[in-house]
Structure formats: C-alpha cells, structure tokens
Amino acid sequence: MLKAIKGTARGRELLGPGGLPVVIEPLLPGDINGPFPYSFPDVPGPRRPPTRWVIRFDPDVRGPLLLLMPPKGKPQEPYEGHPLPIQMLGHELGHAETGIDDGGPNHMSNVDQNENPISSQLGLPTREAYGIGKE
Numbered sequence: 001m002l003k004a005i006k007g008t009a010r011g012r013e014l015l016g017p018g019g020l021p022v023v024i025e026p027l028l029p030g031d032i033n034g035p036f037p038y039s040f041p042d043v044p045g046p047r048r049p050p051t052r053w054v055i056r057f058d059p060d061v062r063g064p065l066l067l068l069m070p071p072k073g074k075p076q077e078p079y080e081g082h083p084l085p086i087q088m089l090g091h092e093l094g095h096a097e098t099g100i101d102d103g104g105p106n107h108m109s110n111v112d113q114n115e116n117p118i119s120s121q122l123g124l125p126t127r128e129a130y131g132i133g134k135e
C-alpha cells in the first residue's frame with residue numbers, strides 16, 4: 001500500500017529523502033483511536049530526537065463516514081462515503097512526514113496538503129470535510 005502511495009507525486013515527495021523512515025505496525029486491542037489509524041514519533045530516550053515515525057494501521061478497516069467528492073471526470077457532487085484504507089494511510093503519512101496536525105480552517109490542513117493530493121493522484125474521491133456532523 002505504501003508502494004502505491006509512493007507511485008503518486010505527493011507520495012514521492014513525502015517518502016523521499018530528508019524525512020524520517022516510516023514503520024507500519026498493526027493496531028493493538030484498546031488502541032486510543034479505536035479501529036482507525038494514528039501516527040506518532042518513536043522516542044529512543046530522554047533528550048534524543050525521534051528516529052522514525054510509527055503508523056498504527058489496520059488495512060482491513062475502512063474509514064468513518066465522511067463527505068467525499070468524486071474523482072475528476074465524474075459529476076462533481078459531494079456525497080457521504082467511507083475513505084479507503086489507502087486514503088487513511090496517506091493521511092497518517094502526511095502527519096508523519098510533515099509534522100502537520102489536523103488544524104487550519106475546518107481541520108483540513110493535513111487533508112488539503114497531503115491526503116487529498118494522494119487520493120486525487122490515485123484517481124480516488126477526495127475529502128470535502130474533516131468529519132460529518134462536527135465542525
């Protein structure tokens with residue numbers, strides 16, 4: 001799945017030289033984010049900088065219900081749908097490699113800068129809103 005992301009222009013930028021290596025680990029029972037992925041830097045020791053980013057991720061889980069926009073070339077009407085695992089991985093990769101959070105107008109910073117460019121370059125729907133039913 002990381003390989004497919006690396007096949008996109010934005011994925012190549014994120015996974016190119018200069019960033020920390022990324023390690024994908026399975027989600028653990030009782031993980032803080034439920035079935036959804038999250039990422040964090042490893043902590044090698046006191047006062048040591050992180051050496052890698054860990055993304056905890058279950059490739060069999062689809063994302064939460066979100067407002068999505070069809071890929072280019074389809075009628076551009078927003079609809080409610082679930083992002084695919086590869087889109088959630090692209091989202092976490094954006095957090096990991098750029099350090100960006102889910103801030104910005106409507107919490108869309110990471111979505112706009114990383115997740116949506118990857119989705120679009122994979123020919124997948126893009127996210128129109130960070131969540132449904134919450135601001």
Ligand SMILES: [Zn+2]
Binds near residue numbers: 101
């Ligand atoms: Zn996020």
